[in-house]
Amino acid sequence: MSKTIGILTSGGDCAGLNAAIRAVVFRADQLGWKVLGLETGTAGLFFTPPKVRHLKPEDFSGGVMRMGGTILGTTNNRNPFEYPMDDGSIKDRSGELIDAAKGLGIEALIGIGGDGSFEILTRLAKQGGINFVGIPKTIDNDVGLTDVSVGFDTAVAVATEALDRLQPTAASHDRVMILEVMGRDAGHIALNAGIAGGADVILIPEISYSIENIAKKINDVKAGGRNFVLMIISEAVKSPEGESREVVFHGGETRYGGIGHYLGPKIAEATGSETRVTVLGHVQRGGSPTYNDRLLASALGVKAADLVHEGKFGRMVAWKNREAVDVAIEDAIKDCHTVEPDGALVKTARALGISFGD
Numbered sequence: 375m376s377k378t379i380g381i382l383t384s385g386g387d388c389a390g391l392n393a394a395i396r397a398v399v400f401r402a403d404q405l406g407w408k409v410l411g412l413e414t415g416t417a418g419l420f421f422t423p424p425k426v427r428h429l430k431p432e433d434f435s436g437g438v439m440r441m442g443g444t445i446l447g448t449t450n451n452r453n454p455f456e457y458p459m460d461d462g463s464i465k466d467r468s469g470e471l472i473d474a475a476k477g478l479g480i481e482a483l484i485g486i487g488g489d490g491s492f493e494i495l496t497r498l499a500k501q502g503g504i505n506f507v508g509i510p511k512t513i514d515n516d517v518g519l520t521d522v523s524v525g526f527d528t529a530v531a532v533a534t535e536a537l538d539r540l541q542p543t544a545a546s547h548d549r550v551m552i553l554e555v556m557g558r559d560a561g562h563i564a565l566n567a568g569i570a571g572g573a574d575v576i577l578i579p580e581i582s583y584s585i586e587n588i589a590k591k592i593n594d595v596k597a598g599g600r601n602f603v604l605m606i607i608s609e610a611v612k613s614p615e616g617e618s619r620e621v622v623f624h625g626g627e628t629r630y631g632g633i634g635h636y637l638g639p640k641i642a643e644a645t646g647s648e649t650r651v652t653v654l655g656h657v658q659r660g661g662s663p664t665y666n667d668r669l670l671a672s673a674l675g676v677k678a679a680d681l682v683h684e685g686k687f688g689r690m691v692a693w694k695n696r697e698a699v700d701v702a703i704e705d706a707i708k709d710c711h712t713v714e715p716d717g718a719l720v721k722t723a724r725a726l727g728i729s730f731g732d
């Protein structure tokens with residue numbers, strides 16, 4: 375009888391998750407393993423019977439690899455160690471999850487997640503003696519020990535296209551266009567898209583700025599004869615007073631958001647330029663994955679299934695020096711990967727005359 379791998383997607387979705395699931399299923403099938411898809415991250419395990427489905431290669435014969443989102447569903451606000459109950463209380467439900475996972479008869483679990491999900495999943499795996507392998511995904515690209523995570527390339531492509539679309543309208547109206555992008559505490563999306571999309575100013579949480587310096591750059595661009603300016607800002611950039619701009623949702627959950635609209639009027643006042651703000655939001659997570667994300671997801675998915683077959687657990691697959699490798703997942707979690715203020719891409723941007731407002 376074939377042995378079984380459980381697979382789940384956890385945390386915020388991104389493009390490329392389905393390509394990663396497909397790669398695991400294809401490779402596992404070649405190696406003689408059955409794959410059970412766990413639905414809605416770990417949350418599907420709270421149901422009786424647990425929400426799972428047998429995934430077979432033929433399930434992926436059509437367009438699934440090309441689709442954004444995750445066919446398994448996901449969640450990014452249901453930590454089983456601090457589970458928010460309907461009555462408002464918080465409960466540790468990790469034991470229930472471990473029992474449910476064991477009841478499925480899985481020999482190994484592959485989790486496709488970011489650092490937050492990996493922290494939870496490795497803790498569950500340790501507590502329950504579950505064999506775990508992680509595949510890194512996040513548009514934020516902040517998972518340590520991998521050059522890149524699944525979903526990042528697509529998010530950068532979307533943000534770059536947004537700058538491409540903002541440029542002609544900015545030029546038509548003599549405007550300063552501000553594009554606010556996601557990325558949580560890492561400025562990778564803004565930095566990469568800013569360079570690729572020809573931004574004049576990039577603001578990221580790793581480099582502090584002043585309105586005066588931004589205004590100087592805008593005035594310099596205009597003095598040079600150009601009638602528009604493109605700016606890209608990471609959502610976690612703080613206000614000049616040092617405060618994070620956040621949105622509070624029902625139930626008190628917070629997310630970064632609002633720095634673009636906060637800075638827009640201040641920049642307009644400091645420069646006398648007409649300024650408009652676009653907040654890109656979840657558009658960066660959806661849509662068909664770029665070919666880079668499909669390749670990465672395929673390589674990492676195959677590698678993850680190989681690790682399971684070899685009995686190598688407590689590992690995260692990673693992309694290093696143009697190949698899929700594996701690293702200790704605990705080291706990857708510890709090594710959160712934000713932008714290095716003196717790193718190569720920041721230097722490239724400066725060499726192109728892009729201002730960080732510093």
Ligand code: F6P
Pocket residue numbers: 386450512513514556557558609629630659
């Ligand atoms: O971590 C991915 C991410 O998209 C961040 O860039 C963003 O801050 C956050 O998730 C948004 O979370 P939610 O989907 O819960 O609004």
